[in-house]
Amino acid sequence: MLLLKLIQSFFKTLHSEGTPGQVAAGLVLGSILGLTPFLSLHNVVVVGLIVILNVSIPGAMLGWALCIPAGFLLDPLFDAIGRGLLLGAPALRPLWTALYNAPVAPLSGFNNTVVLGSLVSSLALGVPLFFAARWGVTRYRATVAERLKRSALYRAVTASKLYNLYRLFRPEP
């Protein structure tokens, strides 16, 4: 069911009315949600951005869903990156000290190695991911979309009883 939902979300995103840039921006913001620990203050900001900015919400949902497992897998790497930034970079220590003793900022948990490492990594990945996603969506819509709609797999998935059952209980909004 989750796989079907992902596939549905993926195609809905690709075929949505949003521009490739909006879809890519949604993917990037969603990836931040997925790659970083969810219950963090910065994710409130990210959710707010997803809602208030004119980005693709299905794209954000897709980015979030795809990046959650990636976040779990990459946690050791994030931990190492965060440790290096917080403890292994003396030049950054004044910045962290100032943030740590500033109002609100400590509530973000930036001084946790996994939070900081994953946030920095997702932000760093965000730029190439944005351009790659925008290029991919553009290329997809130009070349693959119509052919895929006519493909046996697409028709098989959308025509399957399981898919219809899923739509019966979870109709599209």
Add this chain to the structure above:
Amino acid sequence: MRVFRWKAIVPLVLLGAVGAGLWLLFADRIAQHTTESVGTTLIGARVEIDRLHLDVPHGRVEIRGLTVASPFEALRNLLQADLLVADLEPLPLLEKKVVIDRLAATGLRFGTPRLTDGRTAEQSDGLKGQITKWGEQLRVPALQLATGKVSVAQLDPTQLNTPRLATALAGRADSARQAWEAGLTGLGTEAALDSGARMVERLKGAKLTDVKLLGDARRTLEQLKRAQERVTALERSVTSGISALQADAAGLTDAKQRDYAIARGLLKLPGLDAPDIGAALFGSAAVDRFQRALYWVQLGRRYMPPGLLPRATPGPRRIRRAGTTVHFPRVNEAPAFLLKTAELSLSVASRTYAARVSGVTSDPTLYGRPAQASGTAPGFRLAALLDHVRPTPRDTAAASLVGVALPSLPLPSLPMHLEPGAGTVGLSFAMQGDQLRARFGREHGVTRDEDEAQKIVADVIVDRLGKLGLGALLFRLELVTQLRVLPIEHGTSSQHVDRPALGDGHQPGAGVVRHARLRPLLQRRDERVLREILGQTDVAHDARESGDQFRGLDSPDCVDRAVGVGSRGRHGFQSHHDHASRQARR
């Protein structure tokens, strides 16, 4: 293309409102869970809260039904509190810092039983594991009593020094006596005295011109003078001979000690000096107390470290990896956690206890004052000071409790137990840097001064603690004791052994060794093996006898050692204690 989705503003605000509403609904529960989780992590035992209420407008937190399990005992709580009320400063909360102005606790209870094991599972390399290993390195000598038998094959009388030396001494004494008797016989003093007496009679009616009589008188005087010289020479000879014999007799004492050591070795007996007995009987209890004190001190050092360098702590528990949370203290900023003052009041068994804690903080250097704790109650005193303000932390604590029924202590290998009775239990603990000095003492009997107290004192001096059991430890355990132990009746005949100097027989006694199965034998008042072991020959035979009917064991060097150890321990603590008092008066 529009950048903002203005239509979403309202739903976003609604979402925020819903979030705020959910927070209001679940904030208490979240804070309760967080407090339980953090407390459990800090203490190493389960912390449970019945209800926690955040009164945000008034900056107040109320905790009802707090239970903290003991990290040392499976089915016992460290403490329970009916109500805790904490007044928080609101602004530091924005910096994720908790500053408690005042904490009031009521309905405190200590050591209550619990149904489940509240200790948290910890890896062996954790703090508790390290302290357990540390305690295991404090080798407490085992008390092994009379586990062997004396047989002719084991105990060769020809190897004993005492009979040989005593025989030789007796021979020399006999020779000397004979020589002195011969010398006394050969003095000839009676003839000289008779001659002198006769000369005196002759001189009474003599004329001054009787030259012959004067010559006789001169000769008689010469005779008397020679007799006096012979007596003087004999006296010198006897005096020197007696001195030599006395020295030889004194040498017998050393020989007897050596022989007893040989005999004890054959019997597999322990060193039965009082300090050894104290170490064997009370060393484990002392080490257990020291371990607990050390555990709390190490927790304090872990969570209240000195200095302002960034400090890494384990991250919060979550599904994702916890990571490491790094704290960046800065001068003139609030500590991450600070409990300025806590007033604790409780009543236990009609006794009113009052305790005060102050200056508990995660950043002592920022706060600039050491953490202090003090408690008083009838018969109870507690004082502790954790000074982590300076780079080298200093931790001291002392507590005493009077009227404690000291537990019965079984004597290994023997169906007996020691009943010290009620007394005073005292513990002092001082740790500066990696040097530890701890003292655990039990006194029983009516104590008026140190001489009257019967003490069982354990002193531990660890010269280098390292990282709690990691690396070599230079360790010295000293236990000083003045145990008073009644003899146990035994079927064997009385056999005196050389004993340490007896204490003042008029001192009250409380130490009693009882033997359940042999009580009828006790009433026969036979000399017992234990009496011989303990070197007592003049002791009472029943615990009901008054204290002045028996004399306690008082090792000749016990006083010196006790004073030495006591003074070391006392001075070691006193200085810290004075410091604590000075700090408290500030």
